[in-house]
Amino acid sequence: MKYISIIFILFLSCSPKKDQEKPKVAVVISTLNNPWFVVLAESAAENARKLGYDAKIFDSQNNPATEADNFENLISSGFDAILFNPTDADGSIANILKAKTAGIPVFCMDREVNVDDAATSQILSDNYSGCVEIGIEFVKALNGKGKYVEIIGLVGDNNTWARSGGFHSVVDKFPDLKMLAQQSGDFDRNKAMEVLETIMQANPDIDAVFCGNDAMAMGAYQALQSAGKADKVKVFGFDGASEVVEKIKEKKIIATGMQYPKIMAKTAAQYADEYFKGRKTFPQRVPVEVELVTATNANEY
Amino acid sequence: MKKSYLYTILAILLGVLLYNSVYFEKLSKRNSQKNAKFDFNTFADSLYYNGILKSTQAIEINQLLALTKVNADSAFKTYGNRLGIGESAYFMVNATGKIIEKNEGELKVITQNGTTLIIDTKYIFGNAIRDASGLVKLTDFKTNADFNKVSEALNTVIREKAIPKNLNNIINGNIISVTGAIKLKKGKTKNQILNILPIKISKSEQ
Numbered sequence: 001m002k003y004i005s006i007i008f009i010l011f012l013s014c015s016p017k018k019d020q021e022k023p024k025v026a027v028v029i030s031t032l033n034n035p036w037f038v039v040l041a042e043s044a045a046e047n048a049r050k051l052g053y054d055a056k057i058f059d060s061q062n063n064p065a066t067e068a069d070n071f072e073n074l075i076s077s078g079f080d081a082i083l084f085n086p087t088d089a090d091g092s093i094a095n096i097l098k099a100k101t102a103g104i105p106v107f108c109m110d111r112e113v114n115v116d117d118a119a120t121s122q123i124l125s126d127n128y129s130g131c132v133e134i135g136i137e138f139v140k141a142l143n144g145k146g147k148y149v150e151i152i153g154l155v156g157d158n159n160t161w162a163r164s165g166g167f168h169s170v171v172d173k174f175p176d177l178k179m180l181a182q183q184s185g186d187f188d189r190n191k192a193m194e195v196l197e198t199i200m201q202a203n204p205d206i207d208a209v210f211c212g213n214d215a216m217a218m219g220a221y222q223a224l225q226s227a228g229k230a231d232k233v234k235v236f237g238f239d240g241a242s243e244v245v246e247k248i249k250e251k252k253i254i255a256t257g258m259q260y261p262k263i264m265a266k267t268a269a270q271y272a273d274e275y276f277k278g279r280k281t282f283p284q285r286v287p288v289e290v291e292l293v294t295a296t297n298a299n300e301y
Numbered sequence: 302m303k304k305s306y307l308y309t310i311l312a313i314l315l316g317v318l319l320y321n322s323v324y325f326e327k328l329s330k331r332n333s334q335k336n337a338k339f340d341f342n343t344f345a346d347s348l349y350y351n352g353i354l355k356s357t358q359a360i361e362i363n364q365l366l367a368l369t370k371v372n373a374d375s376a377f378k379t380y381g382n383r384l385g386i387g388e389s390a391y392f393m394v395n396a397t398g399k400i401i402e403k404n405e406g407e408l409k410v411i412t413q414n415g416t417t418l419i420i421d422t423k424y425i426f427g428n429a430i431r432d433a434s435g436l437v438k439l440t441d442f443k444t445n446a447d448f449n450k451v452s453e454a455l456n457t458v459i460r461e462k463a464i465p466k467n468l469n470n471i472i473n474g475n476i477i478s479v480t481g482a483i484k485l486k487k488g489k490t491k492n493q494i495l496n497i498l499p500i501k502i503s504k505s506e507q
Contacts, residue, residue, distance in 0.1 A: 116443050126385065128449045132427035139424075162445060169453050170426045263386060285439060289387025 023080035023276055024054045025269070028070050030087045030111065031062040034187060034215060036239055037085065040109060040261040044083040047269035053080075053276075062154070062186075064091040071095040075102045081272040082106045083265070089114045089158040105275045107268040110261065112158040112285070121271055121282035123264045127159050127238075130257035130290030131166030134236055137255045137294060138171060138210060141234055145176040146207030149199050151220060153187040153212040160184075163212045163238055171210075180206060185216040192219030200227060208234040214241035214256055221253060240293060240301065248298040258291040258301060339447070345454030349463070352436045353455075353500055359393040359480050362495065363414055373487050381485070382435045384428075389486040391433035394497065396479055397505050403473045408502075410477065419496045420479055422468060425460035428452045429498050433482035459500055467502040476505040 025048040029041040041057045048055035058074065060067035067087045074082065075098060082099055084106050086092035096106045096118040108122040142148075150167070153160035164182075171177050180203045185192030192211060200206065200223070209224075211217040217237025224230040230252065237244050240258030247253040271282055293301055360380050368376035377383070381390030396418055402409035406423025431437050431452045442448040471477060481499035 112445060114444065123386075124445065126387075126428075128445065129428050136424045136426060158444075158446070162449070165446065165449065166427075169449075170424070173426075260386075267386065283440075285385075285445060287385035287387075287439075287445070289383075289385070289389060 022052060022054045024056070024078065025081050025083060025272055026056055026058060026070075026074040026079040027083045028058045028060060028067065028074070029085045030060050030067075032057075032059045033062075036213070036215070036241065036259075036261060040085060040265050043262045043265035044109065044269055047266045048083065048272065051269060051273045053272075060087050062087055064088050067092060068095055071098055075099060075104065079104065081275060083109060083268045083272060084119070085109050086111045086113055088156040091156065093118050105272065107271050107282075109264045109268045110159070110259075112162075114158070116284045119284075120275065121268075121284060121286060123267045123271075123286045123288065125159070125259045125264065126287040126290050127162035127257075128166040128169075129287075130259070130292070131163045131238065132170055133290075133292040134210070134238065134255055134257055135167040135170030137292060138167070138208065138234075138236055139174050139177065141254050142177065142208055144174045147178045147180050147203070147205065148208040148210060149180055149196065149203070149206055150182040151185040151192050151195055151209065151211045151216050152182060153184065153216070155184055157187075160187075160212055167210055185211065185219065187213045187215060189215040189219040189222075192216035193223045194219075196220045196223040197227070200229075206233055208236065208254075210236045212238060214239035214244040217244055217253060217256065218247075221247065240291075245293060245298055245301050248293060248295055251295055255292060255294045258293050260288055260290075264288055341450045341454040342457075345451060345458050348434075348436060348451070348455055349458050349500070353430070353434045356393070356434065356436070358435065359395040362394045362396040362418065362483070362497075363412060363416055365392060365394055365485075366416070369485065377485075377487060382432050384432060384439055388488070389484050391429050392483050392485060393433040393435075393500075394481065394483050396497070397476065398479075400471070400473050400475050400477060403471070408471075408477070410479070416495065418479075419494060420481070420499050420502065421496055422460075422464050422499065422502075425456050425464070425498050427456070429482040429484055430459065430500060431455055464499055464502065467499075471502065471504060478503050478505045 027041050027044045029037050032038055045055040045057050058070040060070055064087050082104055086108060089112060093113050093115055099106050105120040108119045110125060112122055112124050113119060152164050181199045183195050185195050209220045211220050214237040217235050221235050224233050235253045237253060237256040240256055244253055244256045365380060377390050381392050383390040396412055398410040398412035400408050401411050408420040410418045410420055437451055439448055479497060479499050480501045481497040483497050
């Protein structure tokens, strides 16, 4: 009898995951210090739960080392899929490959990594097209002439360069538009404010500021307000943050690009669900449309 | 004495080994070499002259607008091209009409049945023409950055070479035929400004 009960216990402990056990979905986010990424993380987790899965959010604190630790933890904890917002276009590849080796699908959200055979799929804002439209609006607002500053996001993030690239693909064709400085504000409001304050000490006479996200646009606007130049200098952002849309309605900020983090999060969760149900082939990159928001259409958002 | 020869030979061997193990190169040079593998300008030239200009897929603008009123989903699916997720799509259209205004960077044209079109000859940027053509796939390129470079090279050919040549003999009041890309958003086709990014403009025989 004693041996039978031992065998029974061993059988139970060695049996595979029970059928009724919910698959676990990890939501790994670059940073939860930015409200935009909080929306992305919570929407991803909420959609995964709605689809019947357990979901847990991991914060990488914009640090590839923390991100690597998160991946180690979630792989050893038996998570079944990862909805992933990478910290670095190159540095995050190794983490994705670790998960891939462990048989865990990874669905990137919003930020692209520099290879097309690591993630299961990458659902990304069409940053380039969005910033082409902002670039056109920028040229029109300045009548093709003036001095400007560009505050870019994190240097290691592809979105930073896709946005800057889209913007410059237009603006650089107008030789009377002179860029006085291009500096990183790390997608951070306070950093952008400090960066613009410093730039304005050397270049007090600027006509416009293009920022790689709305948090930085708000920081730039604050710096301009403190310097008494908010009415003279035109500010452009990117994200579609409600705070900036309000400023556009008040004609204090000129334009932003409306991104849809909830759509990206929902699509990533749906893809994970389809993966669990047997689908194994996904498009490697899925661009999500970005819409230009100006004073003309701000009331629609 | 023999030992010193041995050490000298070993030191030389070690030096040769180290010299061949590492090399230094400017990052900018390295990056430009990476990008130099694919000639976007040649690709864009060929795409424009051998692909887009020869394509017969463009739909007449008024016919497209009528179809979107009857069944937008079907019209978008049949004639539109949207990469990924979004409410809008790019279409390749053609139209014939009279120039009622010729401004710097745009032509205002009215078609025979009264539709007003803006032909934008200045801001030919972005992915509208590449995507409306339907001739380049996202999967043809490893990164979005490279995929976008196709648009940049293609737009440059059209904006800086083809369209200025087309506009040479065109004046206000001319009847013209235009083929180009247009972006339409579902549910908003009624009040949208019909802004066409041209791939070709020519005086019409009509």
